[in-house]
Amino acid sequence: DAGVTQSPTHLIKTRGQQVTLRCSPKSGHDTVSWYQQALGQGPQFIFQYYEEEERQRGNFPDRFSGHQFPNYSSELNVNALLLGDSALYLCASSLTPGQGHGEQYFGPGTRLTVT
Amino acid sequence: DQQVKQNSPSLSVQEGRISILNCDYTNSMFDYFLWYKKYPAEGPTFLISISSIKDKNEDGRFTVFLNKSAKHLSLHIVPSQPGDSAVYFCAASAGTGNQFYFGTGTSLTVIP
Numbered sequence: 726d727a728g729v730t731q732s733p734t735h736l737i738k739t740r741g742q743q744v745t746l747r748c749s750p751k752s753g754h755d756t757v758s759w760y761q762q763a764l765g766q767g768p769q770f771i772f773q774y775y776e777e778e779e780r781q782r783g784n785f786p787d788r789f790s791g792h793q794f795p796n797y798s799s800e801l802n803v804n805a806l807l808l809g810d811s812a813l814y815l816c817a818s819s820l821t822p823g824q825g826h827g828e829q830y831f832g833p834g835t836r837l838t839v840t
Numbered sequence: 841d842q843q844v845k846q847n848s849p850s851l852s853v854q855e856g857r858i859s860i861l862n863c864d865y866t867n868s869m870f871d872y873f874l875w876y877k878k879y880p881a882e883g884p885t886f887l888i889s890i891s892s893i894k895d896k897n898e899d900g901r902f903t904v905f906l907n908k909s910a911k912h913l914s915l916h917i918v919p920s921q922p923g924d925s926a927v928y929f930c931a932a933s934a935g936t937g938n939q940f941y942f943g944t945g946t947s948l949t950v951i952p
Binding site (some may be wrong): 770 | 845846848862874877881882883884885886889896906931933937938939940941943945
């Protein structure tokens with residue numbers, strides 16, 4: 726049973742550039758959430774996608790956008806990168822909202838470094 | 841505004857003894873709580889959860905206690921094993937399927 730997968734593993738970008746991160750959810754899951762984890766901090770919720778729509782959003786600027794595809798995989802896009810965007814980006818998948826208890830299963834993350 | 845707090849950045853425990861990790865929250869609307877374990881270079885792994893209708897949940901060596909009046913939860917690991925050495929995060933949500941708020945983590949070291 727494949728778990729949550731993310732690509733790429735590591736990424737180095739320059740300030741002002743744009744980046745796209747990808748996530749495939751665990752088999753049987755249709756909901757994807759994205760988190761940003763800065764060094765020494767806990768994961769911070771960016772947004773959640775369900776049925777190809779953004780269902781919830783955390784306190785992140787519009788530079789952060791996403792997409793969910795019909796096969797439930799998802800992308801996180803960040804425009805106009807800032808040094809402060811350097812972090813580990815985690816994708817988590819879960820069952821349809823309201824089913825189960827909402828446990829989220831995380832991928833290994835993408836380490837983004839902005840120089 | 842940190843709604844979920846883990847005030848102990850690190851904890852060291854002897855193998856075989858009990859590990860107690862603590863977590864406090866401020867939002868009284870939180871009704872579902874989880875603990876995650878994270879090894880370096882891996883994503884967080886779901887460990888155990890508890891809903892606000894309970895005050896205790898056990899799963900093998902892991903027990904989570906919830907004190908709603910104090911807005912406090914704790915994770916007990918008995919007996920602790922060296923493989924339990926990891927960073928532990930508590931997380932909370934208000935309603936099933938809603939966003940989770942994470943604490944900053946506690947790094948547990950179990951000494952053989």
